[in-house]
Amino acid sequence: MPAIPTTTSAPLAITGAAPPLTRLLSGVRRGALIPVATMTMVIIAVWYLACLPMNRDLPQLANVVGLADRYEVAWGLERPVLPAPHQIVAELYASTLGTALFRETADGFVLNPRNLLTHAWVTVSATLAGFAIGVMLGIVLAIAITEVEALRISLMPWIVASQTVPILAVAPIIIVALGSIGIVGLLPKAIISAYLSFFPVAIGMVKGFGSPEAMLLDLMRTYNASKAQIFLKLRWPASIPLLFASLKVSISISLVGAIVGELPTGAQAGIGARLLSGSYYGQTVQIWSALAIAAILASLLIAAVVLAERLTLNAMGARP
């Protein structure tokens, strides 16, 4: 069966890109600080330089002559084609810390929709709910696949095939179908996230549950261990490193799922909604700051998984 190993290697290879923050940090520790800082500075410099050519057709620049003056205007435009980095940082600050997080209404204090953190929370709650559902589904599927041969043969090709399908295209259907039976808000988005995030977990855990060597399995059999005991005392502990590798991929695509889930129906709140409204009204700085907060969220979520991984592996007695 060459098909399964070759095709599963593709999604698992995404794991290679999985722990970006840890890689970034460990890369920095290995003496990559200067190259990374240099490249980052080059990117920012190119960005600043590009602001003028990108924005040259805007009316505010029509009558400005002199390179320095033109750049000064280009870096402070109100609705630029390409905003300067400091404009994004300023907008990010103004719409998070610079705006009240709560607003007083007739019902008491509610989250202020003008604050970007409110939207971030809407998206993160759907991300986490979907992540939880997806991880549980993935683990259950992996257990079923490991323990029942008929399920392994029937399910594995479909699980792999399900990822060659552009799953995000299904997002509008899930939103509308669930909306038509009265389920709106967090759950439809969570289901999209779950659909995306179950896959790395299922594939990773099938690998993980199968990772104990034949010798160890034989040892368990000589102890007359039951299937459940083999699972709990051998297969499950052996799969923990792969579990966390999968979780890092899952959490970041779960966030993508929640954001895309907010696009098709014109959601009122969430990072996807900010992207959409920014695109309708040409508020480029708003789009960029929504993107920036999405990037920050992705980093924080992955960092949380990495932290949980370290704590768990330490508790299990792993040596660094």
Add this chain to the structure above:
Amino acid sequence: MSDTAAASTGRNATRLLAVLALGGAAAIAALLLAHHGAGSLFALLVVVAWAALWYANLLWSRRRSLPPALARHADKGVPLVFGLTLVFLWEAACVGFNVPSVLLPAPSLIVQRLLSSLPQMGADFVQTFVRAALPGWLIGSLAGFLAALACDRYDFLRRGLIPIGNFVSALPIIGIAPILVMWFGFDWQSKAAVVVVMTFFPMLVNAVAGLAAAGTIERDLMHSYGASWLQTLLALRLPAAMPFLFNALKINASLALIGAIVAEFFGTPTLGMGFRISTEVGRMSLDMVWATIVVAAVAGSAFFGVLVLIERKVTFWHPSNRQ
């Protein structure tokens, strides 16, 4: 001893084929009855078909107890029966419970819609796949590969770019779609640009890893031949990198379709699969949406499948392709 074993595998084969025939017959009978309102008989046939097909799969997956002719095809037959059973149950549930088509249209409705609007589907497919996803995938992968070559020549670049590339790979890059739609207009150019950005980093990271994959001994040998950088690249390191490159190409194949479709949610000319999905969802004609998704799924799987075939030809030496 071997005679009795052969007899028992023969019996098992007969049983498997009988159960398969029973399940198939019950399923076909149920589908024929479906629109004539035969309530309890229909339900009975559905349950019989389900149970028989599931039992057939159980039998078929016990490969050692079957004659080799059947055992060899278990890898394809079992998932096929499983998939067909799921589609049958979907159809039966939609008809049996009168599920409104806004919620979930039956497969037969979807296929009907697909066949009746083939020209439309074809135009959408060309707009999204041929014009946006494919060129974007090519340009993005090529650019990622060239960047990896640059990283390979200049180590400083590699140490600076790879951590950044790893970081960017985990970000929700699809979010740049509205910006690129603003920059490159509503037509396919902006979608191709989204795909370029999405596919660049997976190729960069994988290609850099692939170019480092050739062993030290082989490199030393090339060195002792006095081979130039280009010769070493072409004769040794590029072939050794092929599994990594195909890995990236396969990851990028699914990213390309997703990128092209989702980017169309932010504005397109009145054409394209993403446009079709978002407008038809607004008009509640879910059969059209599902039909578009079927096209996307087939296109995505075919794209992936073609890449796997080419990969097997190119990396025939790799352990995963050898028996």
